[in-house]
Amino acid sequence: MITAERLxxxxxxxxxxxxxxxxxxRRGISEKAFAKGAYICHKGxxxxxxxxxxxxxxxxGTVTQKGKTVTLAxxxxxxxxxxxxxxxxxxxxxxxxxxxxVKLAMMGSATFFWLFENSAxxxxxxxxxxxxxxxxxxxxxxxxxxxxxxxxxxxxxxxLCNPVLVPKADNQLxxxxxxxxxxxxxxxxAVNGALQLLEQKKLLRVGHGGITILDLDAxxxxxx
DNA sequence: GCATTAACAGCCG
DNA sequence: CGGCTGTTAATGC
Numbered sequence: 669m670i671t672a673e674r675l676x677x678x679x680x681x682x683x684x685x686x687x688x689x690x691x692x693x694r695r696g697i698s699e700k701a702f703a704k705g706a707y708i709c710h711k712g713x714x715x716x717x718x719x720x721x722x723x724x725x726x727x728x729g730t731v732t733q734k735g736k737t738v739t740l741a742x743x744x745x746x747x748x749x750x751x752x753x754x755x756x757x758x759x760x761x762x763x764x765x766x767x768x769x770v771k772l773a774m775m776g777s778a779t780f781f782w783l784f785e786n787s788a789x790x791x792x793x794x795x796x797x798x799x800x801x802x803x804x805x806x807x808x809x810x811x812x813x814x815x816x817x818x819x820x821x822x823x824x825x826x827x828l829c830n831p832v833l834v835p836k837a838d839n840q841l842x843x844x845x846x847x848x849x850x851x852x853x854x855x856x857x858a859v860n861g862a863l864q865l866l867e868q869k870k871l872l873r874v875g876h877g878g879i880t881i882l883d884l885d886a887x888x889x890x891x892x
Numbered sequence: 893g894c895a896t897t898a899a900c901a902g903c904c905g
Numbered sequence: 906c907g908g909c910t911g912t913t914a915a916t917g918c
Binding site: 816817854855857858876877 | 894895896897903904905
């Protein structure tokens with residue numbers, strides 16, 4: 669259980685809720701820390717709650733039947749995710765790994781379903797979030813030919829900075845090149861090359877331990 | 893060829 | 906000093 673003040677800090681969507689709904693939400697949320705490298709869940713686990721990242725960075729990925737690791741995306745502070753598994757009451761489809769020390773907010777599914785059944789504001793948020801995710805997916809299909817390393821890096825950076833999924837995100841993204849590699853499925857050296865190319869094209873600026881986004885839209889639709 | 897791993901020097905905090 | 910970055914060399918698909 670957390671305070672209403674804390675809820676406002678960590679859950680941007682709570683701005684859409686009534687006072688009564690906020691009370692329900694805060695009572696249904698707890699926090700949990702994970703050390704760097706720890707698994708939050710494995711594919712196939714039954715994990716009840718809906719998840720929000722309070723701080724840290726989480727890699728969402730899976731392992732193919734042949735044992736090849738596939739990384740799908742990174743989840744940064746501010747994002748809430750996993751509603752698909754909660755809504756369908758199904759096991760987790762992906763592995764979740766803490767790439768740094770991480771703190772998660774966890775909303776029990778009973779609370780999630782109560783908000784889903786009773787809160788217009790919460791449903792507005794959910795529709796917006798689903799719509800945004802579909803948009804990302806459509807873009808994925810649109811670039812049907814597979815992206816090179818620079819394309820993967822550009823796309824994953826753009827996703828991290830999606831202003832609908834992470835409203836607080838500003839142009840500054842604190843992330844190492846190694847972490848970008850881990851969430852993009854690209855080696856650190858290739859990330860380094862990709863970032864330099866994207867900097868040349870004025871889409872972002874490379875700093876020490878972080879980058880500055882200059883043209884989010886261009887990163888989103890980057891191909892070669 | 894392109895991307896990956898391994899290894900290392902240099903730089904920043 | 907420790908962590909991160911930028912480069913190079915060798916290796917793999």
